[in-house]
Amino acid sequence: MIKVNQIDSVKEFAKVQANLVSGGVVYGIIEGDTMKWVQSSDSFSLDVFHVGKKFDSNSTSLTSIREKRVLSQKVPRSAYGVRLLITSIPIVDEQGKAVGAFSMAIPRLHPVAKAFGNFAPILAEMFSEGVFLCLTDLQKFQYVQSSKQFDIDSITIGDEFGSDFISKEVISTGKAKVEKIDAVKYGTPVMMLGYPLIDEDSNEIVGSFVIAMPKETEAELRNMSGNLTESITGISSAIEELAASASQIHNNEQELNNDISQITELSEEINKISSFIEDIANETKMLGLNAAIEAARAGQAGSGFGVVANQIRKLSEQAKSTVPKIKKLTDNIEEKVDGSSKKSKGSLASSQEQAAATEEITASIEEITTMSEKLSEIALKL
Template sequence: MRKYWGEIKQFFNNRGKRYKEDTHRFTVGRKIFIAFAIIFILIAGFSFSALSGMNSINKKSTEVEETWLPTVERLGEMRYLVEQVVAFQLFYASAETIGEMNNFDGRFEEIFTRLDELFVEYEKVLTSTEEKQVYNDFKAEWSNYLEVHDEVLTLSRANDDDSASTMIKASRQQIEVVESHISKLVEMNQNNASKAAEQGKEIFVNSMTITIVLIAFVLTAAIIMGILLARSISKPISEVSASVNQVAQGNLTIEPIIVKNKDEIGTLANDFNKMTNSLRMLILQVMENSEQVASTSQQLSLSADQTKKATEQIEFVIKEVASGAETQVNRASEANHAVSEISKGMEQAASSILAVSDLTVSTNNNAHMGQEVVSQTISRMNELENKVKHASAVIDNVGELSKEIGQIVSLITGVADQTNLLALNAAIEAARAGEHGRGFAVVADEVRKLSEQTGQSAEKIKHLIQDMQIEVEKAVESMTDGMNAVDNGMIMVRKTGDSFEEIVHMITEVSSQSQEVSAIVEEVNASTQSMVTLIEGIANISVQSAGNSDSAIVSVVQQNATMNGITTSSEELSTKASELQELVKKFKVK
């Protein structure tokens, strides 16, 4: 028994050391933190990728809206004003009065002022070297045209119609060169707009592909980690709870719990297995000792009966001391031997009861330690519940971020609608320009298509964000299930604590009964020692003369009273041993 007690003591001394090493183990709290940290990082990466793609699409839309569309509009207006100059020039040459010519001079001045403003605005947005070269050629040809234009006006005022007609033909040739340069500039801007549109499409396709892959990966990772985490927590706790219920019902023959977890739950399962094994050995020892006590008490009762009979015979012999002194000495010797045997049996019973008492005290301490382990497990489960709630709040924040992304997509849709409206206005202006505005109409139509594509892409992103919000809600539901699993685990652990309290109560009863039996055995042993002393006195008295028979009779009466006390004590000891056996039978150990 002392060997078992040493092993149990060593086991619980090592418990404190192992709990100090918790910070170096892969605990349940760390598992949850790492799982949701990974999910958060994946969601952050997905959000960054989606925002980056939408930002690139927004840049391309802004480029079309703020660069290429205004440039095409300026070129269209330049062409329109140049054609007005040509038309007014013909009207100027055919004017019959100076007043009409003066009116056209005012119109020319307004057109030239507006053209100068357009030139300044266009020069600010020039990008490529090739475009700058074409623009410089255009400005040079325009300057040449203005010289011819001024000559036409001068000849028209001088009424030199023939010379004016010749110069008008020259100006037409010059204006064709000017318009060819404008057409080249329009074509360059069309190419740039088409290139921006293609880049926007490519960015959208890439962003869409990356977003779909990331969403699938994040959802798969979240579901897998949630399932694995829930299983690693709920399954071992259920096994421990079922085993604790069996122990609480007195069944110590259960199989050891096998848990592969290297966390608090695995430690709890291993400690429970060791505690169950120690408790099983303790109950077996108590059973053996209680049986031995019962057997010893029966032997004690039989020996007491025999001693009582021998005492009665001694009393009879003393009355006839004159004729049977030698026989009395022999009977006294037999009684002395029997009482010595009783004394040895009582010493052995006292030793066994003391060992039982020590084991029950040790078991009671171990059960209290097990109860403390369950309390620590409840504390860890509370921490686990708080961390799961925090992870749920993080998922809710991700849902809010997806709503903000949806607002950004709505803003992009609005920009696309405005771009479409601008393209429509540009098409109307191109229609007003007639044949010369056809190229500008083509550019406006391309811009309109690009804006429609941008709007459609934004709508697809909007639906994608809505799908992501639905999946985030599913993740929140999964987290809620995880919290429910943790709550169920808390209920099971609390039931485990209640079962430990019942075990402690039962062991306390065993300890109390053992202490009572020990007290009775000590009392019987003391009475037996007194009886040995009395019998020795009887033997000495028997050797003495018959004149001492009265003293011997008194001693025999005292011995008879002592034997009655021994008989009563042995019967009480037998009753307590039976009660102890009935109490221990509640435990099933085989």
């Protein structure tokens, strides 16, 4: 209890301490049922606590005076618009009679609000892209903390948050929420996480805690993913066309190789015919020679037949001389065909390798396309 002659000292003490109390405080001296003196912190005041205010008989201060004991009471928001812890200390005169009370009203803060000033600056530096933290009561922003990399200038202490701000839904539902906000509102894409703050005594929602993070990297990732998907789709189409062309080239090379094989076979047939002509020429020469011998034996009567025999031998010689020319031509044909055949086989093998390589590339492109689609899905979930 405080004695009447100590009141001036208590007032001086209150003036010094008012701005040292974390969260703020309102001190007051009540005489009878009326507030006679008030001292508030710069950061916290209550308009309802003013000089001349009359207190109800059930109030903490009058109960403390009546019962002549120190009394503390948790006052709900409905009483003064803010959750308070009010402590009253009776003031007694020389006879020990309680004639008043020294009261102090301290805003009753959620543990997160109490610790905000300690943990928020540390947490703000833990995010490489920056982060913005704020804490609200049921209507207004009470604490804010920005980082060097990121700040939301439009959110300031004391301002009421709008119906579209994440805290509104978090407080009304009592559930945490994640919300993605495009660049129109804050100048950059933002992801917000809101959590309800629940009073440990009454189990009532008393405010919200919000973490806002810039998501420029996510937006870039999403754009890159979209561009990658579009590019890969175009490449995939081109590869499919190349694969079709490679397949057609392979078929053409196969047909060419078959045609060359047939030419080789025809050349071999020509060689056989040449050999046959040579045999006939040899036999014809022998027949001409025999005819000439018989004509000589016949004398004058066989002279005409001898002329024919000579012509037959000449024709045989001419036919026989043609065979090497044909043989040389067919040899040249075979040589050319053999060279073409080797090239055709090499081209055929290359076209087969190209077709196989194209199929592998197509498979790789499909795999990359799948990865790109997954990348898009990841980006959308961020």
